Amino acid sequence: MAAQLPIPVYSSSDELYKDLGTATDHATRWTNLAEEFEKRFGRKPSYIARAPGRVNLIGEHIDYALFGVLPAAIERDVLIACAPRDPLAHPRGSVNAHNLHYKYPPRSFSPVKKRSQAGSTPDEEPGEDAVHVEEWHLEIDKKELRWESYVKAGYYGVLNHSFPTASATSPDEPDSHPLPVDLLVTGTVPAGSGLSSSAAMVVSSTLVFLAVNDKLEGVSKGTLVEMSMENEQRVGVNSGGMDQAASVISTPSAALYVTFYPRLAATPVSLPGKSASFVLANSLVTSEKAVHARTRYNLRVVETLVAARVLSLRLGVDVGARERITLRQVVGRVANEPEGGWQEDDRGLRSALERMVKEVALLRPPTADADGQEGVSLEEMIKWSGLPEKEFHDVYLSWIDVEAEHFQLYKRAKHVFSEALRVLEFRDICLKASSADVSTNDVLKKLGGLMDASMESCSKDFDCACPELDQLTQLARDAGAYGSRLTGAGWGGCTVSLVAEDQVEIFITKLKTTYPPYKDLEGDTLEEVIFATKPSSGACGA
Structure with a gap:
């Protein structure tokens, strides 16, 4: 079963890039990230984690009701390069996080252990038999999410999963600490687009913290999905698991039939022929899932x-x-x-x-x-x-x-x-x-x-639509799509349209001229908001 397989860790670049698709220059992005890491931190990264975004072909808002869905990983992804710092010169577990995008400033943070009481109810005074337990704590402000909140969410899960806390009354219990690290993030999944940029961030951060601390052994794809689901809840979103499963378990050239009942399972589903493409079009309405979660x-x-x-x-x-x-x-x-x-x-x-x-x-x-x-x-x-x-x-x-x-x-x-x-x-x-x-x-x-x-x-x-999504899907049908629908949580973000392969360029041109927000976009700017995609492989490392 796909969920029971280990996370791929590649040692050969040829082996790595062949499964990621051909619509993106993956080799250039990975090389640039490694070189920039070395410029900033004075050493090469010891590990690079990748997690792709996803397009949900059909099955919207039914994963948390435990029904099966049909997503596919896309080529656009989040990459995180990471290397440990000298543990004698830096606080244990501290993180120095940088982002290649200029609008995301560097952040530094450290987990701490806080003492809590076990053995008594909240309304009772601690009794003599109460145990003083230290628990990991890492502040995440759900009301004012910043880019590093998703990195913290992944880190928090690794702390809980892989680093045991100790009882203050039992000093002989294991009390290990994570390494201090530098990390550098880059991503091509547009935030708020419905292509699951948040899950890609959380999956990649969970994976990189496991890897850099040498905790990947025994972690299956299914385990990474479950950890990432729990981790994303730390930023205030109760996810059903589709986004994480697609980002982790997907295989090239296929959709993924993901089921959640009676247990998590994922089966590749070959898509028919090579005569059609899925075209993603961003409505340019930003859907901040965590910000509007309580009403949506x-x-x-x-x-x-x-x-x-x-x-x-x-x-x-x-x-x-x-x-x-x-x-x-x-x-x-x-x-x-x-x-x-x-x-x-x-x-x-x-x-x-x-x-x-x-x-x-x-x-x-x-x-x-x-x-x-x-x-x-x-x-x-x-x-x-x-x-x-x-x-x-x-x-x-x-x-x-x-x-x-x-x-x-x-x-x-x-x-x-x-x-x-x-x-x-x-x-x-x-x-x-x-x-x-x-x-x-x-x-x-x-x-x-x-x-x-x-x-x-x-x-x-x-x-879960909005006027722009209704308009964009109708324009897509008028432009010749076999079908078109929103993808992702909705309320903005992207549409996915099924388009004949030989009509993709004509289709994109028609949408550019008919969807008002696209009319002044050209070149790379236009390619950022509307593009064809090929199903890619899931999360991996190198």
Whole structure:
């Protein structure tokens, strides 16, 4: 299984670059980074970590409901060069972080150990049996995120994973410290574009801190995904794992079918033929996922989780009083999914989803047709959940910041179920196209139709689009795309369009002349915001 494989560490440049794609001059970027590191710090880097951004072909906002998705790594990536400093001359674990981009100033920081009490409850005075424990602490301001916050997030996870803390009353316990390091960051994934620049930063920083401290042994791709998921939560975003899995596990020339239930798994899915490309177009609306999380991303997490509980109750499915059941688990329980999950062909899951697309109507408020409001107030939502108010807050609101007047349980669940079904259909079309003599044009039309349906659902039911994304996807269809949809969290960022290979240049020219923000862009500036991409390999080091 791909998730169980080790992280690739290359010793040969030829071996390294052949898997990264051909649309970017990877050799020049790696060489320039190493040379600049030596100029700044007076020695060569001991390790360079790479993590790519990703494009999600289909399956938006369903990973945290535990449904499968179909992303692919792109060639654009984050590189971090790193080397240890003299541990006798610098504080243990200290980090001197530089960024090649002029707008990101150098930062320095160090983790510290703070003493806490174990063995007593927060409301009690520490008893004689309380243990004084030192825990790692590294300040990350979630309200004012800076570029190094993502580096810190990766570092924090490595500290917790690889460097044991010690009890102050048990001095013989291991008490190792990370090395002091210099690091230099560069990246080509546009921030806020929906191409997962934040995950690329967190994955690459997690990987480089593991490597420079000689902690990579035994860390599989799946372990790196899980660590990176937890690490990104430290900057205030509750990620479902798609971004990290795509950045770590992807293989060249294929999408990645990533599933999360009953466990993380990833399977390459060959894309049909070489007669079409995926073109990424930046709407130039910046989506700051962490900044707006409480009214957007985090809110959708809560809406889908509460929708799962309410739907379970209305379908007679048993749910534990404090269980935070997901929509994927609801599907499995309603359809009596066998232990260990349905088989790889997903016929059981497809059949169950077809039913749930209809059953989701149970979440519509009785007054929806009369007043047009398909959401419910917080008070109504708590009542629907069947939980006492305090218990509801403990289970659904105590661990995440959200803000809303109405919670759209029906619309969010409707999108999740229909989008999960589209993912299975997209995957099946690709699998059949690779094993049967079918018309490529017909295959591309079917895939494009699914992308268009996904965009409509994202816009109308999940409300994660924006006027610019709606306009850009329509212009893409008018310019000849088989299909076009937003990719990433939405609310700005990029679109992905399926375009015939021999029409890519014409397609880009048409978008330049019809999408107003592009009209004055030329040359490299235009290539930064609209470009074709080839599926790349996942995270690696050298």
